[in-house]
Amino acid sequence: MAYVISFTIYKGGTGKTTSAVNTAAALSQLGQRVLLVDLDQQASSTRYVGLNPDEVNPTFYHVFMNQVPASVIRQETRFGFDVLPSSSLMAAIEESLEPGEERMLRTILQPLQEEYDYILIDTPPGKAALAFNGIVAADMLLVPASAERMSIDGVSDLVNHVQEIFWHKFREELRDQEIRVLFTMYKSSTKHSPGVVQASKRIYRENVLNVYVPETIEFPRSFEQRTPLTHLLPAHHGAQAYYRVAEWIITHARAKT
């Protein structure tokens, strides 16, 4: 059975997509079978791995409407892992999902569970149906927070909402769900980033990962090149951070099973 990790925070621009794609690539480079799920209508993960969301057909919409199984829309990437790509029809899913349908993605992914060691979900920002589906499908929420821009409030907004709403509503399914904070865009040269991490550790303690992803222009560049940094510049300290995240995930998931 795959271990399912959602990269989730309602705030935008904190590194969800960058983290999901580079962690997927790193896990795959470490020999794991990985599926990346792009739930965001911006389709950044889909583009990052070199696919054109406008050419996807059938799409996630048809999967959510129960017209095709998820395996039909699955594509291989050049980086050793597979992807369920996003498309412009994601907005239509958002509109058609009723409150109470937060469990759909969990059901959709079920038949693929045996084929992968890890399923990583890139979720859209905002408090809306697809983000909620990403949360309810996950064994672990990995919450990317920017160490440079204040996103601690964003972390507590997510954590409180998940614990109060979803852990209550889906008590059975989410009994063992865990939450971890991953700091991104970390600048060790200033006092600000270390301060933000310290403050956050006082609240979230050992649930803050000890890997801080450095701020570097190489991440936006790797997006422009449609290639994860772990493939573009594997020795770069930005890529190395995601190898360490991947290693931590493998060790952690092993201890759970």
Ligand SMILES: Nc1ncnc2c1ncn2[C@@H]1O[C@H](COP(=O)(O)OP(=O)(O)O)[C@@H](O)[C@H]1O
């Ligand atoms: N560690 C980092 N250092 C510098 N820029 C980053 C880093 N992580 C992400 N970025 C850039 O910040 C922007 C937002 O990141 P992204 O991963 O798309 O966030 P989200 O998916 O949460 O909206 C993108 O332009 C991305 O390339």
Ligand SMILES: [Mg+2]
């Ligand atoms: Mg994104």
